[in-house]
């Protein structure tokens with residue numbers, strides 16, 4: 001049953017995610033999955049579920065407010081309140097990245113998920129995050 005549900009999520013996710021948005025942030029295709037016991041990548045960076053679609057997470061809301069662009073303000077913001085800026089989490093600590101360029105570093109965290117997820121202060125931020 002779990003596999004069938006996952007399959008449905010993957011199918012729906014393929015239909016409703018917007019991969020081009022991932023090109024608009026540094027390391028948008030390489031954001032690590034912060035869920036405990038998970039490895040791999042979080043494809044729907046601006047969403048509460050890994051495959052994207054549905055409600056936006058805190059970073060997705062900030063990205064939308066920035067008109068789906070990587071701005072210095074969005075880069076310097078700590079959308080998920082975990083003490084690291086979006087730029088630090090996505091490998092652009094100096095906020096110099098431009099679309100199409102190679103980021104100065106690797107993505108080391110998720111800008112829309114407060115990490116570590118089991119930290120008490122993060123639990124109230126991550127209430128809508130879905131770990132499969």
Ligand SMILES: [Ca+2]
Nearest residue numbers: 078080082084
């Ligand atoms: Ca952060």
